[in-house]
Amino acid sequence: MSEQKPTCFIIMPITTPDIYQERYKDDPDHFQHVLECLFKPAVEEAGFRAIPPIAEGAENIPAKIIETLTDCDLVLCDMSILNANVFFELGVRTALDKPVALTADRKTKEAPPGIPFDISSLNFHAYDSSLAAYDTKIEIPKLAEHIQKCAETSDGRNTLWKYYGISQTGRLNPEDASIPNKLDLILDENISLRSDISGIKRDLNRVLSQSNATKQAEDWTSSAAESSYLMNYKKNLNKKITNYVSKKDLESIRNCIQFSISKMGSPINQNRVFSSLENLFPELIESIPEQLIRREIDDVIDVTQPDLSEVKE
Template identity: 35%
Template structure:
């Protein structure tokens, strides 16, 4: 990396003690496995609890989470904060190495996603092996950034048209970031993560599978409208059709999650339609 380039490796993991684990368990995982592995690479380990630069703590955490060239995420618990931070990384299609304790059920039942497992007992030789494996995974994942075959990118695995985009962050527009990103794009990434967890549950219904396909179809069409040069009347017809299709699917959804998913999509179509016409 060149001088001055971001060398942070953002670590996404439980900070406090979790039910079902001994006191200080994840502190040991960080100190004995994760941080030593990162230290052997060109990166520097950083966690959310170490971000204390300004009064805008949450926004600074968000910026460091997104800007970090690589991240490591421990999925050993279904910690909501961990899933939220992972969702942000995935929404912006930023490289992340997934790890979890051996015996932990997979949260996402997406075959290509790879998890690096470590032993709960953390015996000396197991710790050394885990450090080496994690070091190699970090280096390999960073090297594969931008590769269409990147197996830990949900954006690429789901063939989504593009990742989320964050505006430049400086002292004059932090409030804009808080409003635009936290309200709008966070709804979209929350929906995406809910879809991943939902599809990972056993016994997913055919109705839900069809809903996911329809969702992707409408999103792809929505992206095409914004990229094509249409006259106002043609664009209005396209947006109206998408809203009609989305409303019809919402009325026939079999589950609450699917209904919320398409409600988010309807809001997104409406926002994009308003933005499209305001610039014409």
């Protein structure tokens, strides 16, 4: 039966925040690639069994993280992008006075504000985050060597404790957590969850409101553009129709319209006049575009029957 390997829990950023996307070639899964292509191979080459970050699969993720931080033989801590959760977990591990191998990518080391002063004085390994195949061949052995040295020189303790002579250590006692304290934690998490949901609702309403405003603006722009197009089209069409009919024909049309109106009783409107023209002057209706005739009817009504202009149809 083969000897069971010691465990190394990897604590690191899980996602790549938007503000760091450009730094990592717009790769939202950059740190997942770091985990698979660099950290896991290096941990295994150093002789440990890699335990990846805990992001799912546990009923209580924070409790599982604390338990793993307590029980594992070594922690590989990636301080890249100065992730708050990672530093919290590093703090827990430090309080337990247990060994940690620190690392961070060179971009975090070199970009302001850099690694915090009280940690940068400790031994940590800076790795190349490009993850190019020829780079990982070099980076994996270097990181594996760093992990081995940290494990060998730690003597089962945390470097901060050794350097600063701290003697009071933390310890995990789940039985000390009373039921009221557990209920308080559940209530706090419930309040936090409700706050998150409210924030999501506010963001969703804001997006929907902006979307509706944008749609209204687009509809208005489309409607205005369509109205402008139709007006220009009608104007050009009327111009073409007018050019199609001679001045003499127009005079004949107006005379016919006036005659028809003189034979009509109230009400006088465009449709009644046009019907009368169809009966009295069928050849005119057949030879002249209807749109032009109706336009002339409106003009004649406006001039000869100004009081009736509002009933044009």
